[in-house]
Amino acid sequence: MAIKDLPREECYLPGSAACPGCPATMAMRIVFKAIGKKMVMIVPACCTAVIESIHPKTSFNIPTMNIAFEAAAAGASGVEAGLRKQGREDITVVAWAGDGGTYDIGIQALSGALERNTNFIYICYNNQIYSNTGIQRSGATPYAAWTTTTVRGKTEFRKEMGEIIQAHHIPYAAQACVAYPEDLYKKVKKAKSIKGPKYIEIMAPCPPGWRFGMEKTVEMGTMAVETGAWALYEYENEKVTFNGKSKLILDGKIERKSIEDWIKYQGRFRHLFIPKKDVKRLKEIEEHVDKIWERYRACYL
Amino acid sequence: MKKYDVRTTISYPTKGAMGKTGNWRVFTPILDKKKCVKCLRCWIYCPEATVIRNKDDTVDIDYEYCKGCGICADVCKVKAIVMERVGEKE
C-alpha cells in the first residue's frame, strides 16, 4: 500500500484548537480515513476534547461523545449496547483516549470492556504525558523524562500496556506510530473488520510536551521505532507479529539505534546532557531498552 | 445541515471552528510545484489537513488555516517546500 491509496475523504476539519505539529490530529486523520463516516467516537478528558474546539462548533465531522476522564471504555460500552439494540451494528464504536486516560485512570473501565467482550475499537494515542493539563507524568512517561511533576526526571520506567492488553486475550491488538500512516491505516482497517474488543495504541510525539521543534513530530516517531523505544506489532489469535523496522530489529537483521539519537532532540531529557552528560542514567535507559528486546525475542521470535 | 432537537449540548461540524488559524503562523510553507514529485507525504502527514490533494495528486496549501508547523517541509524528500518567515517577502 502506498500513500496515494489512502482515501481522500477528510472528517477532521482544519482550523481546530490543536497545537501546530500535533500528533493527535495527525493520527486521527488516518483513523477517520480507515473507518469512514460510519463511526461514533467516545472521547474522555484529554487534548482531543480541546482539539474538538468550542461549542457550538466542532472540528470533527464524526459523531463524538465526550465523557469523564476515567470512562472512555465504559461510555463506549453503553453506546455499543444502544446501537446494537437499534440494529445498527454497521456503525463502528471507537473509544479514543490519551495515555493518561488509558494506562492510569481509565484502565479499569478498559479492562472491564475487554473482559465483557464489547464490540468496539479502543484507541490510545500515547504522547507519554498528561499534556492537556500542562505536562504531568503518566504511567507511559519514560524513565528520566522531565515533566512538571518529575522535575529531576521520572524515577520509574514506563509500563508495558501492550502486554497488559494481551493478558485479556482479545481478538486483535496492535501498536502503531504516527510516522507510519500506511501501517496505522492497515491496522485500523483490520480492527474494523473483526468482531469483539480491539485495542490499538499509537505512539504520538508531542512537540510542546516533549520539548522539540514542531516540525519534528514525524522524525521523533521514526526515531522512537528505530531506537527500539517503541515497537510496531500486531497481536492476533494469541500470536504476536512484529512488523516494519521493529521486525528487522527483532530478527536481528538491523541493529536498533542508540536511544541517545532520539532523546537528545527532546528538551525533556536536556538534564541528561547539560551541564554535563549523565552517563549513569543514559546507560540505565539503554540497558532497559535492551532488556525489553531480550524479552520480546524470548517471547515472540 | 440537520439540527437535532435534544436536551444536551451539541456542537456542529464547522471548518475553522477556532477561527482562521492561518494567522497563528510565524513561518509559511512555500511550495515549488516544479520540484514536486507527487509523493503525497506532505498531504498525509499534515496535522491540520491543510495540504490539499488535487485530483491529479498535485498539492496546494490552504493558507487560511495552515498553522505553519513546518512538517510538510520536513517530510518532503525533494525539498519542494521551504519555510519562510511571515512578512519576510512583503
Ligand SMILES: Cc1ncc(C[n+]2csc(CCOP(=O)(O)OP(=O)(O)O)c2C)c(N)n1
Ligand atoms: C477525574 C479527573 N481528574 C483529572 C482531570 C483533569 N484532566 C483532564 S485531561 C487530563 C490529562 C489527560 O492526559 P491524557 O489522557 O494522556 O491525554 P492528553 O491530554 O495527553 O491528550 C487531566 C489530568 C479530569 N478531567 N478528571
Ligand code: SF4
Ligand atoms: S499538547 Fe501535544 S497532543 Fe496536545 S494538542 Fe498540543 S501537540 Fe497535540
Ligand code: SF4
Ligand atoms: S512531499 Fe514534496 S514532493 Fe511530495 S507531494 Fe509534497 S511537495 Fe510534492
Ligand code: SF4
Ligand atoms: S506548515 Fe504544517 S499546517 Fe501548514 S501545511 Fe505544512 S504541515 Fe500543514
Ligand SMILES: [Mg+2]
Ligand atoms: Mg497523554
